[in-house]
Amino acid sequence: MSDTTQPTSPVGPRPEREVLLSVRDVRKVYASDAGPVEAVRNLTFDVARGELACIVGPSGAGKTTLLKIISGLLEPTSGEVILEGERVTGPPRTMAVVFQEYGRSLFPWLTVHGNVELPLKNARVPAAERERRVAAALEAVGLAHAHKRYPWQLSGGMQQRVAIARAVAYEPHVLLMDEPFAAVDAQTRADLEDLVRDIWQRLGVTVLFVTHDIDESVYLAERVIVLSSSPTVVQEDVHIDLPAQRSQLETRSTARFAELRHHIYEQIQLAKAGIVPAQIAHGVSADNLDTKETAMSQSETELEQVTP
Numbered sequence: 001m002s003d004t005t006q007p008t009s010p011v012g013p014r015p016e017r018e019v020l021l022s023v024r025d026v027r028k029v030y031a032s033d034a035g036p037v038e039a040v041r042n043l044t045f046d047v048a049r050g051e052l053a054c055i056v057g058p059s060g061a062g063k064t065t066l067l068k069i070i071s072g073l074l075e076p077t078s079g080e081v082i083l084e085g086e087r088v089t090g091p092p093r094t095m096a097v098v099f100q101e102y103g104r105s106l107f108p109w110l111t112v113h114g115n116v117e118l119p120l121k122n123a124r125v126p127a128a129e130r131e132r133r134v135a136a137a138l139e140a141v142g143l144a145h146a147h148k149r150y151p152w153q154l155s156g157g158m159q160q161r162v163a164i165a166r167a168v169a170y171e172p173h174v175l176l177m178d179e180p181f182a183a184v185d186a187q188t189r190a191d192l193e194d195l196v197r198d199i200w201q202r203l204g205v206t207v208l209f210v211t212h213d214i215d216e217s218v219y220l221a222e223r224v225i226v227l228s229s230s231p232t233v234v235q236e237d238v239h240i241d242l243p244a245q246r247s248q249l250e251t252r253s254t255a256r257f258a259e260l261r262h263h264i265y266e267q268i269q270l271a272k273a274g275i276v277p278a279q280i281a282h283g284v285s286a287d288n289l290d291t292k293e294t295a296m297s298q299s300e301t302e303l304e305q306v307t308p
């Protein structure tokens with residue numbers, strides 16, 4: 001196995017930082033016509049205040065299920081989510097979510113300004129304060145000039161900027177992002193990644209970002225939480241020790257970036273092969289060992305194909 005990462009803490013942020021969000025023994029079993037489906041087996045991790053953490057995992061790993069539980073839209077079968085000391089039982093006031101489908105998350109009959117302002121009106125923020133926050137958020141995402149336009153007059157990337165501005169203007173303590181850039185082109189995606197890091201660094205908001213894209217997770221995060229295949233546990237918790245100042249061209253061409261993406265790629269291959277951490281740590285049966293070795297060699301092969 002690659003030995004390229006620093007040892008990582010078992011599950012959790014570095015000890016000196018205050019915990020903002022705790023996911024504790026979360027399990028989710030869906031009822032279905034074919035019988036119960038255990039989507040999430042046991043997820044436990046903490047996110048520190050001000051941290052930018054990415055969640056990656058194989059398709060169907062339960063990322064969306066996890067985000068719905070964290071955002072209070074879905075009740076876990078057992079376990080709990082604690083945000084700033086309070087158990088989450090519904091959508092928390094101090095949380096904002098940005099989804100992939102920006103087209104459906106904006107109201108077409110409201111202008112850009114109106115869309116960003118709406119949650120503030122709902123929260124009864126006074127008019128002058130609303131104006132200040134909307135202007136600052138639109139400025140932050142580079143859309144001050146477009147405040148009178150309607151969503152359908154904007155490109156996909158611009159619409160997603162509006163969704164980000166709306167979340168930022170709300171001044172959440174935690175910002176959840178569910179594959180927010182999956183539907184935009186590569187150049188726009190790179191710009192939006194830099195925008196998220198910029199906003200995160202300037203505002204100090206805690207960001208939990210779900211992505212399918214390993215490179216995106218390494219570029220964005222301070223930490224990447226790798227989920228196993230469903231029924232899901234935390235496969236690995238990887239500290240991303242890249243410099244805080246990142247640039248698309250330079251950071252992505254460093255040796256450390258390549259090592260980290262390689263390591264996470266391997267972990268996802270192991271997850272797909274059903275090799276979970278306890279088996280890795282405590283020895284595996286001969287059968288599983290075969291699977292593990294197969295997974296590793298497959299991972300190496302596929303890496304050769306994906307590495308530029």
Ligand SMILES: Nc1ncnc2c1ncn2[C@@H]1O[C@H](COP(=O)(O)OP(=O)(O)OP(=O)(O)O)[C@@H](O)[C@H]1O
Nearest residue numbers: 030032037039058059060061062063064065066230
């Ligand atoms: N309402 C449901 N009823 C039954 N099973 C479900 C339901 N929702 C999700 N599942 C199952 O739970 C597992 C996790 O699904 P989930 O959508 O959370 O994964 P995901 O990691 O977000 O997937 P993807 O990466 O493909 O978007 C899958 O096996 C899925 O089939």
